[in-house]
Amino acid sequence: MAVAVTAARLCQLAGRTVTSISVRHRRAVSLPARRCYVSVSPGKNLQFRLDERTAHSSLDLFKKDTGVIYRMLGLDPSHVQDNPERFRDWAVVFGDEKISRGRHYWEVTVKKSHEFRLGVAEALMSRDDCVGTNDSSWVFGYAQRKWFAMTSNKIVPVTLVGKPDRVGLLLDYEAGILGLVDVEKPTIIHTIRAQFKTPLCPAFGLWDGELITHSGLEEPEGLK
Numbered sequence: 001m002a003v004a005v006t007a008a009r010l011c012q013l014a015g016r017t018v019t020s021i022s023v024r025h026r027r028a029v030s031l032p033a034r035r036c037y038v039s040v041s042p043g044k045n046l047q048f049r050l051d052e053r054t055a056h057s058s059l060d061l062f063k064k065d066t067g068v069i070y071r072m073l074g075l076d077p078s079h080v081q082d083n084p085e086r087f088r089d090w091a092v093v094f095g096d097e098k099i100s101r102g103r104h105y106w107e108v109t110v111k112k113s114h115e116f117r118l119g120v121a122e123a124l125m126s127r128d129d130c131v132g133t134n135d136s137s138w139v140f141g142y143a144q145r146k147w148f149a150m151t152s153n154k155i156v157p158v159t160l161v162g163k164p165d166r167v168g169l170l171l172d173y174e175a176g177i178l179g180l181v182d183v184e185k186p187t188i189i190h191t192i193r194a195q196f197k198t199p200l201c202p203a204f205g206l207w208d209g210e211l212i213t214h215s216g217l218e219e220p221e222g223l224k
Contacts, residue, residue, distance in 0.1 A: 046104035047216035048097035048202055053085045054127075055093040059206060068093055069210040070113075090130040095202030095213070098123045103172045105219040106202065107183060110142075110165055113209025117141040117150070119192075120171060120178060121203035131203045138192045139203065140169075140180045149180075149192050158190040166214075170223055173200070179223075186220040 049065040060069050070091060087093070099120070108118050119139030121131050131137040132150035140158065141148050147158035158180065168181030170188065176195050179188040204211060 045216050045218060046097060046099065046102075046106060048095035048106075048213070050204070050213065051085075051094050051096040051201075053081075053083055054087060056087040056089075056091045058091045059093050061093070063212060065096075066214075067210060067212040068204060068206055070206045070208050084127065087127050089128060090205065091207055092131055092203065092205045094121065094123075094204075095215075097215075098199040098201055099171065099173060100199045101173050103170070103175075103219065105168060105170050105181075105217055105223070107166055107168045107181075107214040107217060108204075109212040109214065110163075110167070111210045111212070113142075113206060113211065114145070115143045115207040116209070116211060117203075117205035118167070118169060118211075119203055120169075120200040123199045123201050125203075131205050137203060138178050138194055139205070140167075140190070140192075141205070147180075147190075149190055151192065151194070156190075161189055168220070169202075170219065171200070181220070181223065183220070186222045188223060 050061050050068055052061050052065065055061060055068070058071055060071055061067065062069060110116065117131050117139040119131060119137065121137035125134065125136040129136070132139040132141060133153050135152045138151045139149070141150050142163070145163070147161045149156045149158055161180075164182070164184070166183055168183045168186065170179040170181055171177070173196050176193055178192040178194070180190045181187070182189050202213070
């Protein structure tokens with residue numbers, strides 16, 4: 001059963017990059033009409049890079065913007081170009097592809113990280129929130145040596161995963177399914193079900209170590 005999580009507990013799980021927590025009115029995000037995202041081409045495998053303009057100042061992109069590494073000190077936020085697409089309080093970055101239809105698969109290699117989140121979020125999600133804490137994002141997370149599925153501030157434990165170095169994500173937009181995939185078998189370990197109504201982006205939260213994304217992949221035969 002899903003368990004509601006308090007704001008303080010979420011900050012412990014997610015490693016928020018601010019030193020204090022306060023209850024505040026969340027600002028509405030007004031993003032530019034002309035965005036950096038591109039639409040998924042029909043009949044092609046989803047291929048994306050990480051979008052630097054969304055990356056929190058503690059995150060550095062590398063490997064031609066397919067990987068992200070967490071820097072404990074990070075950049076001074078005042079030294080990062082200010083724009084409404086950048087996450088301000090949380091170590092989150094989006095992919096540069098928006099998805100509004102179809103079935104898509106990608107994988108993520110995890111290196112030296114003990115706290116991260118992988119999933120999708122609405123392209124217009126508030127940049128004051130962390131992925132998983134609102135009804136605009138759906139993620140699988142890893143913290144305190146345990147996996148969980150998370151959306152709308154609710155956590156559901158995911159068992160029988162362990163800590164693989166590489167996992168897959170399967171998104172079926174019309175069916176409203178986001179699956180965490182064991183790439184070795186392959187099989188879907190856990191499924192999040194939702195009603196997707198607006199364009200989504202691949203979404204990543206990272207509080208130590210690094211992640212490398214692998215897109216443009218065929219969906220494994222065992223999942224079809």
